[in-house]
Amino acid sequence: MLSPFYQTILRKHLSESQYLTLELLLLLIQSHHTVRLSTLASVFPQPIKKESRKRNLQRFLVLPQLSIKLLWFPLIKYWIRQIETGKNLNHQQRRKFKRLRRKKRGFWVIAIDRTKWRGRNMFVAVLIWGQHALPLCYEEIGHDGNSNLAQQKRLLRQALSLFKNYPVLVLGDREFHSPKLGQWLDSRGVKFCLRQKKNLHFKTLESTEYEVLSKQGFKPGKSKFYRDILCNKTEGIGHFNLAAYWKRKYRNKAPKDPWYILTNLSNFDLTLKMYRSRWGIEQMFKDTKTSGYNLEDTKVNDIRFRSLFLLVMIAYTFTTIYGQELQSLGISTYAGRVKEVTDKTPRTSDFRFGLYGYAWIFSMDLWADFVLPLLALKSHKRLYFQRGFNALSLMRQAI
Template identity: 35%
Template sequence: MLSLVWEKRSIPLYWRLLDKRGCSNICEQQALITPVLELLSDYEAIVLGDSLRDSFASREFGSVKLASWLCNKQVKFILRVKQGRYIQSENSDYILLSDLGLLPGTSFYLSDVKFTKQKGLGTFDIAGYWRGKYQGKQEDKAWYLLTNVGTFKQSIDTFKCRNGIETMFKDCKSGGYYLERSPANNQRLNPLILLIAFAYNSAVILCQKIKTMGVEKYVGRLTE
């Protein structure tokens, strides 16, 4: 499923059902993304993806093949990748991302590096970011972002929108709609997802209107 991030919220936009378990391959990802790129051709789109298993959403969209394909399509992207991947700067040896010394409260931005040892896939930028302790809490993992947006700030600020995607996927699953518990077959699953998409999109639009009106604190009083 692909979702559209709007006003830091995420709404379901397009999906495909696969007749298998496990992650999708690059061809299936291209088939999923291409119609959405055509739909949004009048806008500047940035594809966000994640390859980490602790992520609710987009956890399979972090491959260098996908990044190379998006570059060829002249589409901007920010893909979170695992720290066990190799990179190579010009005139230097390959090094693991985990060996770059990223610590809580630190960051870096590397331009035009080779990502992984696969040949012929071009060069990309790598943004590394590990947020420092905030409100007494410390993030347990850093971000390693494969990107072509051009700046560290835009890479980090844009990828933070992923939190809205995480929330949406959790709501579709254990957070409310319990989609993963549905016994529906493929014929019935598509209409079910469509209903959830309409309901979720309507809720997000209504919440945005309430926010614009400035009456959030009067909505959903849990003590009354």
């Protein structure tokens, strides 16, 4: 399942039995779409009693080697370096990765957000990739409610350390509205787009007094780009730009609130385009919670939860990239429903393509003794079956 370099990194920190257990768990997570420990123990391929299998997995999940810094960061750094330099990629792969990255105007785009998994308040940083987001790192907040500026800086330091010498842009919703965060990112040479609340006080170069966003009289269909503004009355943080945009009404419906986006980008259209890509992190939360691995179904302690979340990060990233590879090979129709001409959005995401691709390969291998006699009874469809076997062969090669 894993490429030789990934195996080298993992085997560097894990014993052979630990590595094989990790790879089996990744395969089971992909096949059964869950990280619930009791379910994984029920299907874990080891000839011992179920309770013994469960205890075996419990001992494995408390290993100190199952750390993001030890196992995940080296993989991400290698992957980023491979894409940037094109090393070990063929011409088609280089073109595909370049095209995807150019959709974000040459920036590596990091989005930050907060969510809850099984009552745990999690602050997460992800990499926006196409229409999806790939997890980078996270921090568990020890209280309910929003994160503070110190926690935001601490998590972003970890995420930004993975992209040294590369242009980076950070996206954040209204929880991360602090102009101080924007000032900190700007001082590090990082571009940002942070959505603001309507009570932001700002002042343009032409103004002598600070104004409030809520009193600017914006209506649906209106937009404006303020340049060189100062934020916060007492501190005068800036100079930044502010994009105000309220989507127009369509069939008498419009968004409840406009977008107020504080940024150090110089272009209004680019600011909106970048901020729209933030939706990828919401898709990732949905995939890990309910539409993919059902992370909220698991009942484990904090240490085992961190280990399971590491497995989810690895599995989700590989599955999403695998789904993109199936589409580039032109065989995604064998894994899921493709977008029709009349569809505004894809019927199946890259992640689901990858998940269904794994499931189809597993089913074809598991039930081969039943499948082959069935195909023999339908000789008039031999040509279609041959095409399907060719697609199945390409799917196996892409893993």
